[in-house]
Amino acid sequence: MGGSPLRCEGIFKRYDGNVVLNDVSLSLLPGAIFGLVGRNGAGKTTLIQILLGLLQADSGSAVVMDEPALAMTDASKRRLGYVPQQPETLGWMHVGDMLNFVGDFYPMWDQPYVEDCLKRWSIAPSRPLSKLSPGERQRIALIRALAIRPQLLVLDEPAAALDPVARRDLLRELALRAGESGTTVLFSTHIVSDLERVASHVACLHHHKMVLIAPMDDLKETHALLQVNSDMAEQLPGKLPGELSRRRRSDGGLSIIVVRDSGAVWPAPAGEAGVQFESPGLEDLIIELTS
Amino acid sequence: MISAAPRELLATFGADHAAMLCIFYVYGLGSALLIGSLEVPAAVNLATGMWVAGSLATMTVAAVAIGRFTLSARVLRLPGCGRVLFRSYALLLTLIVIIPIALFRIFIPEGRELIWATLAAPLGLLCPKLMKFVRSLPRLEGGIPSNGLPTETIRMYIGRAFAPVSFASAAFKLRILSLVFWSVPLLLTVANGRPRAAQWYLAITAILVWLWFMNALAQFIQCRDASFAELALLPGLGHPRSQRWALYCAALAPPLLACSLLAAISLILMSWKPDAADQILLHGLILLFLLLAGAGVVTAQLFRKDRTRLTRSGLLLQLSMPIYIWPSLLPLSQHSPSWFKYTILGLLFAGMGGVAIVAWIQLRKLARLPHPFLDGT
Secondary structure, eight states, rough: SSSEEEEEEEEEEEEETTTEEEEEEEEOTTTTTEEEETTSSSSSSHHHHHTTTTTTTSEEEEEEEEEEEEOHHHHHHEEEEEESSSOOOOTTTTTTHHHHHHHHTTOOOHHHHHHHHHTTTTTOSBBGGSSSOOHHHHHHHHHHHHHHHOOOEEEESTTTOOOOOHHHHHHHHHHHHHHTTTOEEEEEEEEEEHHHHHSEEOOOOOOOOEEEEEEEGGGGEEEEEEEEOHHHHHOOSSTTTTTTEEEEEETTTTEEEOOOOTTTOGGGGGGSTTEEOOOHHHHHHHHHHHH | OOOOHHHHHHHHHHHHHHHHHHEEEEEEEHHHHHHHHHHHHHHHHHHHHHHHHHHHHHHHHHHHHHHHHHHHHHHHHOTTHHHHHHHHHHHHHIIIIIIHHHHHHOOOSSSSSSGGGGGGGGGGGGGGHHEEEEEHOOOOOOOOOOOOOOHHHHHHHHHHOOOOOOOSSSSHHHHHHHHHHHHHHHHHHHHTTTHHHHHHHHHHHHHHHHHHHHHHHHHHHHHHHHHHHHHTTSSOOHHHHHHHHHHHHHHHHHHHHHHHHHHHHHHHTTTSTTHHHHHHHHHHHHHHHHHHHHHHHHHHHHHHOOOTTTHHHHHHHHHHHHHHHHHOOOOOOOOOOOOOHHHHHHHHHHHHHHHHHHHHHHHHHTTOOOGGGGGGG
């Protein structure tokens, strides 16, 4: 499979008259770990649901492993792992029974991996799922998703409810296993440090639009924060070439995020007096883009 | 602005259990009062009996919810949890015992003696502890193969009440044993020529069976995004349309079959009465209407392309079941209601069902309010 395992083009979705996604496009490279970041209510979960064919977009198309998301075949489903935000399914069963039950649907099910993880995380197979803590339940969901040896793994804010240590453990496991098997991963989060820890690419949703898609390694070279003082701000033209966001500060100045193509020059005001050129960290960049 | 006590109660129970409690409470008490105030002797007995059963069910769910809250409070070391629990218990008992007895005394002046049985409702708090002795999880014994029936897979996802069990499992033996114990009083009452008592027995069984299935379905629907998504992405369930059809079959068939069986036994008992032909016809018409309405909802859902948007209609259909079941199992005697009052009863049930659904939706909105413990932080 040479193409993108998960992509969408021109997605538009409206709920009760409110636009939730506006012309959103995304394409995941095979083997990439893609972090989808955005504030609460930005549309991350809706986008994931549309990408997986769980929701129908008003317009646009979503494709999973070269098949329309709304008509995914069983062959594709067997190569797809999914971890929801709050995995509560089959909560009435025991851990071992649930994993056996789900494993029967996947020919590539990795039972030794399941047993190893349960042992490593000290989760007894005989425990009822409903009695597990949220962190343990999230770990079980991750084991379940990774044990199918997925080619594509989608996680919807997998670590949102976890404490920092549990979150780090979970993400480490995700990065390790996905890296070993070359799995393409898409995970949504609003915690920037999670992105820095595992993601190879980052996408940012803001105000229902995709405002940033970039490889993590290139961010510093391709994105800049221009701090424009108040005098210079008055003289600036409307929109700069490559401008992604513009925020007026309390002192009357402007904070502008600009992007350039690799090797290209920065937009004109970057070197002028009254304009401070900064190379923003990921957190600053996301805050500027979404504030 | 909502005062602290109901918010504390809501936080103590959690949205899912609180939604169920609200449905039991509004539907049980409201229907009982409305039916009881019609001043039909048979209906007054039904109304009070129904409320007593409803109050027990409410208390049982409350006990489960409170147990869950206490466990979380212990893990999180929540401050002031004892006082919150005390206030929640006090509010609960006021709602379940004191207010209903007062309302029954005001609105149903005659034949409401059975309402004092509500005083036994707090015993429902012991139910979860008692259930631990008889509960047995269905063991899968190798699991369901991926080439198995989609409906069977979906039933596993809906919950314990719907899960298929193998003949060799402990759960199956327990069910058979329960059936045997259940059928003894029924056979005894019929053999002693007391069809009315048998119909009471069937009516109470139908309510409990419906609550059992509804509880599992409500749990499944409460976490609907995650549950449906995981189910929809499971291989082997086919095209979204066939998957949706299988989900309806799985969700509707077991409770409908169980309750229809009970209704059929009740109808057979009813047919012993010489003047029951009209009421049997009415039952038939109501059942036909519900089946057609249900078929319409299901058919409309089958034309959708996405995989997860079907819950509300399914839920409404499920909630409409007791509208048929409860009046159909109405014990008939020489005091049985007239055609007119009988139809009014059905409409009242339907109306109260609507109120319960609105209450459910409102409660879900309330559940999104900040936790009372976090106020002022």
